[in-house]
Amino acid sequence: MALGASGLVFYATLPARLPSPLDWRSAAVLLARDARPGDVVALDPSWAERGREVLPASVPVLAFPRLAGEDLLGVRRVWLVALPRAPGRHATLERDLVARAGRAFGPLRLGGLEIARYDLRSPLLPLAFLPDRLATASVSAGGEACARDDRGAFRCPAITSVVVAREEREVDFLPRPCLFAHPAPPGAEPLTVAFPDVPMGRALQGHTAMVGEAALTASAPVEVAVKVDGEVVGTAEEPPGQLGWHAFRFDTPRAAGRVATVTFTVATADAARREFCFDAYTLP
Amino acid sequence: MTLRRALATVLPRSLAPRLALAWAAVTLVVLAATAPAQGIGRDEGVYLVAAESYASFWGELTRSPSLAVATSDRFFAVNHEHPALAKEIFGATHAVLTLALHWTSHLEGFRFGAFLLAALLSFLLAKGGFALAGTGGALLAPALFWAVPRHFYHGHPAALDLPVTALWLATVLAYRESVRPDQPTGRTCAYAVATGLAFGAALAVKLNAFFLPPLLLAHALIAWTASSKPGRHPVPLALLAMAVLGPLVFVGTWPWLWHDTLARVRDYLAFHLHHENYSWHYLGRLLREPPFPIEYPFVVTALTVPAAVLFVYAGGLVHGLARLLPSRRPAEGEGAPGPRSTSDELLLVLNALFPIALIAWPTVPHFGGVKHWLPAMPFLALLGARALVAAGRLLWPNRRALVTGVLSLAALVPAVWAVVHVHPYGTAAYNELAGGAPGAASLGMQRQFWGDDVVGLLSELNTHAAPGARVWWQETALPAVRAWQRDGAVRTDLRWASGPEDADLSIWQYHQEFRDKEFRTWTEFAEAPRARLPVRLPRPVAGLYLDEVPLAVIYARPGAWR
Numbered sequence: 001m002a003l004g005a006s007g008l009v010f011y012a013t014l015p016a017r018l019p020s021p022l023d024w025r026s027a028a029v030l031l032a033r034d035a036r037p038g039d040v041v042a043l044d045p046s047w048a049e050r051g052r053e054v055l056p057a058s059v060p061v062l063a064f065p066r067l068a069g070e071d072l073l074g075v076r077r078v079w080l081v082a083l084p085r086a087p088g089r090h091a092t093l094e095r096d097l098v099a100r101a102g103r104a105f106g107p108l109r110l111g112g113l114e115i116a117r118y119d120l121r122s123p124l125l126p127l128a129f130l131p132d133r134l135a136t137a138s139v140s141a142g143g144e145a146c147a148r149d150d151r152g153a154f155r156c157p158a159i160t161s162v163v164v165a166r167e168e169r170e171v172d173f174l175p176r177p178c179l180f181a182h183p184a185p186p187g188a189e190p191l192t193v194a195f196p197d198v199p200m201g202r203a204l205q206g207h208t209a210m211v212g213e214a215a216l217t218a219s220a221p222v223e224v225a226v227k228v229d230g231e232v233v234g235t236a237e238e239p240p241g242q243l244g245w246h247a248f249r250f251d252t253p254r255a256a257g258r259v260a261t262v263t264f265t266v267a268t269a270d271a272a273r274r275e276f277c278f279d280a281y282t283l284p
Numbered sequence: 285m286t287l288r289r290a291l292a293t294v295l296p297r298s299l300a301p302r303l304a305l306a307w308a309a310v311t312l313v314v315l316a317a318t319a320p321a322q323g324i325g326r327d328e329g330v331y332l333v334a335a336e337s338y339a340s341f342w343g344e345l346t347r348s349p350s351l352a353v354a355t356s357d358r359f360f361a362v363n364h365e366h367p368a369l370a371k372e373i374f375g376a377t378h379a380v381l382t383l384a385l386h387w388t389s390h391l392e393g394f395r396f397g398a399f400l401l402a403a404l405l406s407f408l409l410a411k412g413g414f415a416l417a418g419t420g421g422a423l424l425a426p427a428l429f430w431a432v433p434r435h436f437y438h439g440h441p442a443a444l445d446l447p448v449t450a451l452w453l454a455t456v457l458a459y460r461e462s463v464r465p466d467q468p469t470g471r472t473c474a475y476a477v478a479t480g481l482a483f484g485a486a487l488a489v490k491l492n493a494f495f496l497p498p499l500l501l502a503h504a505l506i507a508w509t510a511s512s513k514p515g516r517h518p519v520p521l522a523l524l525a526m527a528v529l530g531p532l533v534f535v536g537t538w539p540w541l542w543h544d545t546l547a548r549v550r551d552y553l554a555f556h557l558h559h560e561n562y563s564w565h566y567l568g569r570l571l572r573e574p575p576f577p578i579e580y581p582f583v584v585t586a587l588t589v590p591a592a593v594l595f596v597y598a599g600g601l602v603h604g605l606a607r608l609l610p611s612r613r614p615a616e617g618e619g620a621p622g623p624r625s626t627s628d629e630l631l632l633v634l635n636a637l638f639p640i641a642l643i644a645w646p647t648v649p650h651f652g653g654v655k656h657w658l659p660a661m662p663f664l665a666l667l668g669a670r671a672l673v674a675a676g677r678l679l680w681p682n683r684r685a686l687v688t689g690v691l692s693l694a695a696l697v698p699a700v701w702a703v704v705h706v707h708p709y710g711t712a713a714y715n716e717l718a719g720g721a722p723g724a725a726s727l728g729m730q731r732q733f734w735g736d737d738v739v740g741l742l743s744e745l746n747t748h749a750a751p752g753a754r755v756w757w758q759e760t761a762l763p764a765v766r767a768w769q770r771d772g773a774v775r776t777d778l779r780w781a782s783g784p785e786d787a788d789l790s791i792w793q794y795h796q797e798f799r800d801k802e803f804r805t806w807t808e809f810a811e812a813p814r815a816r817l818p819v820r821l822p823r824p825v826a827g828l829y830l831d832e833v834p835l836a837v838i839y840a841r842p843g844a845w846r
Contacts, residue, residue, distance in 0.1 A: 001691070003592040007698025010716035011705060018722070018832045047725040049834045053824040060821070083832065087719025088726030132819065167807040168821065170800035177819065212800045213563070216572070 017085035019112030024054045026110040027081055034105075035059045038076035038123075042067060044093040048083050055081070064174060067096040071205075073281060076123045077104070082114045126281035127199040130206075130262065131179045134166045136196060143189040154193075159184050161271070162191055169277050171209040172243045178277040180211070183222055183266045190267040198262045198282060200228065200255035206280030207245045208238040215243045220270035224248075224278060227263040228255050238276065252282070303422040304410035308403035311430070311439070315399045319392060319440045322708035323736030328441040329764030331371050332394050334363035335442065339375025341539060353542065360540035364548075365555050366444060368538040369488035373397035374442040389771045394442040402439040405429070405450035405662065412457050412666050416632075417673040420688050424669035427692070428596060429662055431699035432589050434654050437710020441736075444490040445655040451486035452493065452659040455526075456635050458482050459500055462522040463507075463627060472521060480525030484533020491556050492639070492659060497526055499638050507627035562651040563797035568728030570797055575646035581657050582640065587718040587729065588654055590699035593668070594715070600667030603674060604633045636663035652733060653711060709737050712830050721833040731794040735759030737835045738791055740828040742768065746775050748825070749789055750844045754779045756787035758801055784808035788844035792824075793836045805839050 019027075031041065039059055043051045046063045055061060059079070064070060072078070078097055083089060097103075097118040106116035134154075139146040142158030149155055153165035167180045184191050208224060209215070218240035225235045234250035262282075268274055295302055324332070341359035344352040360368065374397035382393030406426040413425030430436055438446045461467065462475035486493035501523060508518040535541045541548050564571045566580060577583075586594060607629050639660035642648065654661070672695070676688030698716075706713040706721075712732040714724035725731065738760050749755070755778050757765055768774040781787035783804075790805040809822040824837035825845045838845075 001694045003595050004694030004698055007590060007592050007716050008701070010720070011698060011701045014720060014831060045722075045726050047722075047833055049837075050827060050829055050832060053827045053837065057820065057823050083722075086722045086726075086832065088723035090726070165807075166819075168803040168810070169807075170803050173796050173799050175799075175803045175806065213572070213797075 014087075017083075017087070017112065019083060019110070023111035023113045024050060027051075027113050027115055028055050030108075030110075030115060031059055031079060032056045034117075035079065036077075038074065039079060040072070040075050040077075041079045041081050042093055042097070044080055044082040044091070045086060045089045046093070048081075048086070051081055065092070067093055068099065071124050072120065073124050073126055073129065076120055076125075078118045078120065080107075080116045080118060082107075082116075083112060084114045085112065124283070126283055127201050129279070129281045130195050130198065131166045131177055131279050133195050133198070134164070134179065137164075138194050138196075139164050139192065141184045141189065141191040156184075156191075159188055161185075164191070164193055167277070169211045169275075171211065171245045171277065174245070176207070176209065176245055176277065176279070178207075178209070178279045180275070180277050181264075181266050183268045183271050183274050183276055185271040186267075186269050190265050192263060192265050194261055194263040196261045197259045200252055200258055200260050200262075201282050201284040202251060202253050202256045203249055203283045204228070204233065204252050204262065204280060205247070205249045205283055206236070206278060207247050208236050208276070208278045209245050210238065210243075211275035211277050214273050214275040216241055217273055218270060220268055222266060222268040222274060222276050225265040225267075226250060226280070227265070228252055229260045230263075236278070238278075240270070256284075299419065300411055300414040300422060303414060303419070304407040307406040307410040307422075307426045311406040311426070312399050312403040315402055315439050316392070316396065318707060319395050319399070320389070321739070322437070322440045322710075323739030324391065324760075324764035324767055325441055325443065325711075325734030325736040326759065326761045326764070327734065328443050328736070329761040329767060330363050331374065331442050331444070332391070332767050333763050334368075335371040335375035335378060335394055335397075337362050337375075338368055338372045339379045342372065342376075343379070353539070356539040356542060360538070364540045365552065366490065367488045367534065367552075368540065369485060369533075370397070370401070370444050370447040370490070371442075372537065373400065373447075391767055391771055395440060398440065398442045398446060401447040401450045405446065405453060408450065408453050408457055409662055409665060412453070412662075413669045416666055417670040420673040420676070420685070421666070421669045424672055424688075424692055425662075425666045427696055428593055428668045429665040431593055431696050431703060432661070433703045433706040433710050433713035434588050435658070435661060436703045436707065437713070438655055438658060440708075445658050448486055448490035448492050449658045449662060451482055451489055452496065452635075452639075453662045454482040455479055455486055455493075455496055456500070456631065456663075459520070459522045460628065460631055463504070463520045465625065476521040476525040477529070479522035480527075480529030481533060483526040484530040485537075487530050487534040488537045495638070495642060497523065497530075499634060500526070503627070503631050503634055507625075507630060510626055559649050561649045564651040565728060565730040565796045566650070571650050576648070576650040578644045578646055580650050581643045581654075584653060584729075585640065585657075587714055587724065587727075590695075590702050590715050591717050592695040593699045594717075596668035596672060596695050597664040599675075600664060600669070600671035601633065601636055603671040604629055604636070604667045608633065632663055632667055636660050636667055653730070706830070708739065709830050709835060712737065712833070712835055721830045725833045731796070731833065732835055733795070735761065735764070735793055737828060738793065739773075741791065741826055741836055741838060742773055744826040745778070745789070745791075745838065748845050749775065749778055750846055752777050752779060753788040753844050754781035754786060756781040756784055756790040756805070758791055758798070759793045759795060760791070788841050790839040791836055792839065794834055802839075809839050809841050811842075 040062055041055055041059050042062045046065045049063050052061050101118035101120045104117050104119045107114045139154040141156040141162040144158035146154040146156035153163055156162040161182055162184050163182050165180045168175050168177055221240055222238040223235055226233050233252055236248035337359045341352060374394040377396040378393035381388045381396055382390050409426040409429055410422040413421030458475050458478040462472050462479055483496055504520050505518055561573050639657040643657045672692055673688050675691055676684035680687045711734055712721055714720055718724045769776050784790055785808055792802040806821045811820045822839050825840045827837040828835045
């Protein structure tokens with residue numbers, strides 16, 4: 001009897017625990033009015049992705065289960081759009097934000113939604129995000145220059161499997177803006193991507209990953225050697241068989257304050273199905 | 285002659301078959317009425333093509349038998365990884381209701397065959413329920429089965445899971461009658477033949493049925509060992525009938541096996557023995573390859589069957605196990621309602637547990653939710669119905685019907701609410717223990733499968749898609765789209781796209797394992813980069829949500845959505 005009654009209560013009260021279309025519209029109006037460049041929306045719980053459809057397109061939306069450990073590159077303020085009474089919701093995102101930001105607004109209740117704004121205490125503001133500068137880059141593989149196609153991707157005539165493109169790809173179920181860079185097979189001249197006139201700071205930071213389930217089939221690492229004006233500053237390694245967005249950081253104090261050519265050389269002993277993806281940015 | 289008198293001449297005189305027929309009729313009507321809202325899953329799309337092809341063969345056979353047999357491979361090559369019988373039934377109802385009579389849409393015509401098998405399941409549940417617990421059992425057993433959103437969902441598609449469940453139950457109930465110690469010899473033989481035929485039909489629907497002989501043999505041996513009359517033959521006649529009639533029906537209804545029979549049977553079995561492991565989301569992790577968690581089918585059952593019905597199932601199982609104990613065991617031949625022997629009790633309990641335990645085996649592929657252990661559920665419903673009736677008798681013997689009625693309503697009303705609430709998105713159904721769809725999403729459970737939820741976006745797609753737009757349907761199969769277009773449910777000018785690169789519209793369906801498809805869409809549909817500004821990613825133009833949990837969204841290139 002108790003289970004039956006609890007079942008009835010569950011289904012009878014569920015709609016009231018969730019936001020209505022009007023609640024979402026209210027949130028959209030608030031964000032359209034108050035959000036500014038450098039703001040993002042974080043959805044809590046992360047599956048509440050109706051926010052992508054209804055919130056202003058000018059504000060990027062993050063649907064991440066955790067924000068701890070995320071760079072939040074270029075982000076100054078995070079609007080936490082939460083469904084506080086949704087079944088199964090844990091306030092982990094809120095805790096992640098409190099650890100690195102101060103609440104500057106809210107929480108404001110909009111029916112089944114709750115909105116609060118968190119201002120990051122130490123925003124990570126890059127001097128240059130290199131995937132967005134691919135149009136200015138030069139790419140070669142197999143000893144030959146690669147050419148841009150009409151979509152902006154580089155295709156390499158010497159080794160047709162080699163492609164370099166600025167893409168959004170899945171890494172461990174999350175979207176990552178990155179340079180998709182399929183490496184050249186062993187024995188061939190490796191894939192090289194060179195970015196001219198990159199504003200430099202004290203460090204060059206980034207991540208490597210394999211896209212989707214390709215990560216699971218690898219037998220050898222992918223290595224990315226990084227040069228600044230021809231000088232090797234470090235080598236990042238994407239380990240085989242490990243899902244994840246693996247971070248690297250190289251100090252570049254000698255290049256700080258000037259522009260330089262940053263070159264990435266991507267090589268591996270196992271190039272089959274290597275849907276390799278990396279990003280890199282320079283920090284003041 | 286009045287209608288009442290006419291019905292009285294047609295309907296059986298006794299209550300049990302009347303109740304069973306009533307349940308079958310209600311099942312048929314409800315499923316037929318609610319089916320148009322339900323989408324076409326990946327498998328069903330293929331089965332529709334196969335069903336029509338197989339029906340063509342049988343038509344050809346009546347016109348030109350030798351030519352039809354000589355060219356049978358042409359008709360049966362499609363979907364030859366599954367036997368033919370269910371698809372032949374779908375093809376037959378389509379041929380009659382749609383092509384000959386023009387009474388139904390093409391899809392409904394195919395699905396009517398599935399409704400008939402679902403009606404058979406209700407009929408058998410009511411009959412079995414009556415045998416176990418009288419009128420209460422007959423009323424409750426089908427209700428306890430269908431008041432589960434995922435069961436109700438599987439009643440609709442022209443697919444194989446519900447049909448094999450019905451035929452599994454038919455086989456076991458016929459076997460049960462055949463081994464009754466008080467059965468006259470003639471009826472024992474008749475039920476043995478019925479067991480063999482039902483088993484053959486089950487084999488001719490889906491692979492699950494191959495597990496029936498070892499299960500029933502195990503039952504027979506245990507029952508023989510435990511019997512107070514050990515002089516009886518350990519192998520019942522029904523098992524011999526299964527051995528003879530099963531393969532005959534299997535091969536006879538599947539003309540693909542009429543050529544190279546042994547080699548093709550071997551290929552069929554090899555295909556399923558080495559079945560691909562589809563990635564599957566479970567409690568926040570992605571199951572990719574064995575060993576899979578043993579508890580998977582138990583946890584998924586616990587999170588998808590409405591809580592009160594789950595409790596009744598569990599109570600029925602415990603009640604059944606308790607009746608196996610020597611101190612509680614009724615003597616053989618003890619009067620109905622109730623178990624006639626230990627053998628009978630054991631049969632029900634084994635069938636309630638075995639299909640679930642089979643999928644729990646760590647090397648068996650784990651995907652598809654409850655459909656892979658659906659044959660267990662009618663037995664849980666039967667045991668649950670009997671337990672509810674027994675609870676009424678125990679709690680207030682003088683008002684047992686009232687008590688059973690109140691307990692049943694407490695179990696069934698929220699469950700029926702859940703069915704209505706979730707329909708037609710049954711693969712996304714989770715119970716109140718999971719927190720419904722939102723709670724399950726937070727737990728990291730598989731959001732949905734089969735690609736049929738897209739049906740909820742077809743109206744918007746037809747309204748807003750630009751003329752001639754190319755659509756990347758992702759998890760929805762081409763035959764499903766073709767079937768919708770044939771029935772006018774999808775505009776015929778919309779074209780098929782094989783990826784985001786050649787698509788104007790992309791329909792992303794929430795499968796964590798295919799998440800890259802959504803992000804590739806973002807890449808392709810993103811606005812052209814602007815100097816010194818971050819890339820602006822596309823946003824969905826329409827979405828389908830179940831209790832705020834996204835099931836599918838549509839992305840559009842600029843100009844493709846009007």
